[in-house]
Amino acid sequence: MTLLDGLHRWTGGLxxxxxxxxxxxxxxxxxxxxWLRATLPHAADVQMQDTGRIGSAMTAxxxxxxxxxxxxxxxxxGVHRVTYGDRDHGAYVDQTGQTVTRWDSKWARPEVWLFDLHHYLLVGDTGKTVTGIAGLAGxxxxxxxxxxxxxxxxSFEWRxxxxxxxxxxILRHHRDLGVLAAPLLIVTFATGVMMTLKPVEIAVLSLLSSKADMAAAVRVPALQGGAYVSSTIDWPGMLRIAQQRFPGAEFRVVNAPSKPGGLIAVRVRQVGEPTPNGRTFLWFDPANGALVGVRxxxxxPAGARVAAYEYPIHSGKIGGWIWSGAVTLSGLALVVLGGFGLYSFWLNRLLPRKPGRKRT
Known part of the structure; x- marks a missing residue:
């Protein structure tokens, strides 16, 4: 038990x-x-799913x-978010296609650099791996x-x-609060680890579906599209095709080809999908708007469907205000536990040592 106690303290302190x-x-x-609804023009507008309006905005x-x-x-x-080239360049656009605000650096928008900090520690994919390892440690x-x-x-107390x-x-409070928050923290850490460390996710989900089946199910069509997005492409017509294929689905994301010969990807959320942006895809040829693939x-497979719950559970995007409140409490608990734990650990080591007092 002494070894376990020392491991817990020193790892937490570091x-x-x-x-x-x-x-x-x-x-x-x-x-x-x-926060955006309170500070950004048009962010509180009512969502519109009309194919003509969305298509007109995509054209612009x-x-x-x-x-x-x-x-x-x-x-x-109530606004669209546009990405230009990479995560550091973007804009918010109202639902008619008019730019509300634009940025050329992630530091220009607090929610952009906060996302980068939380997911990537501001250092890209290496940071993503580090956050996953930190989640395992958590x-x-x-x-x-x-x-x-x-x-x-x-000696447990609710305080x-x-x-x-x-x-x-502080140490006593740290232990008691940690037990209270343990169920929420386990869910938060587990979902975060599965999103950031693919080997862990595959190992868990392979209990439900084979790795090969899941990889095949989410593979992008190996078809070649046009060399570029045609300036005359019929965006409303493409969206109507998507609407006919998946009636009642919500339009969520539109991706241009990432390289010459790629495809336009339209991402929709069907009723029953837990992921806020859905995981149903339709791929179109950027030269003429022809539908060439659907997912x-x-x-x-069951494993891939379960994976769709990772992000909404982790981010509080499922279960309404009850679960978002629970995720909020989980975040608060992590901050308090980490902050007080650091204070207690380093206070014991940085203060002048009194005669007869042992360091632990």
Whole structure:
């Protein structure tokens, strides 16, 4: 038990700050749409799903050859978000296609750099891997913390703040709060790990479906489209085709070809899909708007369908205000646990040592 206690303390003391950063940024991102509705013109507009209106907006947006992707207005955000080239360049556009605001650096928009911080630690794919490893460590903290708490369970107290602001009071509060938050933290860490560490996700989902079946089901069509997006392409007509193929589905994302010969991808959300942007795709030839491929998310293998729940559970995008509130509490708990844990750990080591006092 002494070894487990030392492992829990030292690991937390070394990477606790990283978990605080991840928890705080994630907590803020849960409420991103609400903040944008309060601060951005047209962000509170009612979502419109008319094919003519969306098609007209796509015509205006993709007249700029730098536009690569459009996330369409949703039930919680009344503007389209356009990406130009990479994640650092973008714009918010109202539902008629008029630009509301544009940025050429992620630092120009707080929600953009917060997303980059939470998912990539501002350093790209390497940061994504680090956050996944931190999530694994977080799972370890929760499990070892519950084991260590068990021997002191009779002194458990329901307290928001420590009874005493000394090392013993903070440590006791840390253990009790950790047990209370353990179920939420396990869900948060587990879903985050599965989204960021593909080997872990595949290992878990392969219990439901084979790796080969899941890879084949989500493979993009190997067809060659036109060399570029035609300036005369009939965007409303393409969207009507998508609507006929999946009646009642919500238009969510439109992606231009990422390279010459690629395809236009229209992403829709069918009734019953948990992912906010859906995982149902229709691919079109950018030269003439002809439909060349379809992926029905509801017909995917069981493992791939379960994977669709990772993001909405992790981000609070499912279950209404009840689950978004639970994810908010999870983020708050992670910040408090990490902050107080760091304070307690380093306070014990940085303060002048009194005679007879042992460091733990």
């Amino acid at each position: 990477i606790g700050l990283l978990l605080v950063v991840i928890g705080l940024s994630g907590l803020m991102l849960v409420h991103k749409d609400a 947006i993709f007249s700029d050859p730098r536009a690569t992707s459009v996330t369409l207005a949703s039930r919680t955000l 799972l370890g903290f929760v499990i070892t913390g519950v084991i260590l708490w068990w021997r002191t369970r009779r 928001l703040w420590p009874r005493a602001w000394n090392r013993f009071g 029905n998310s509801l017909a995917l």
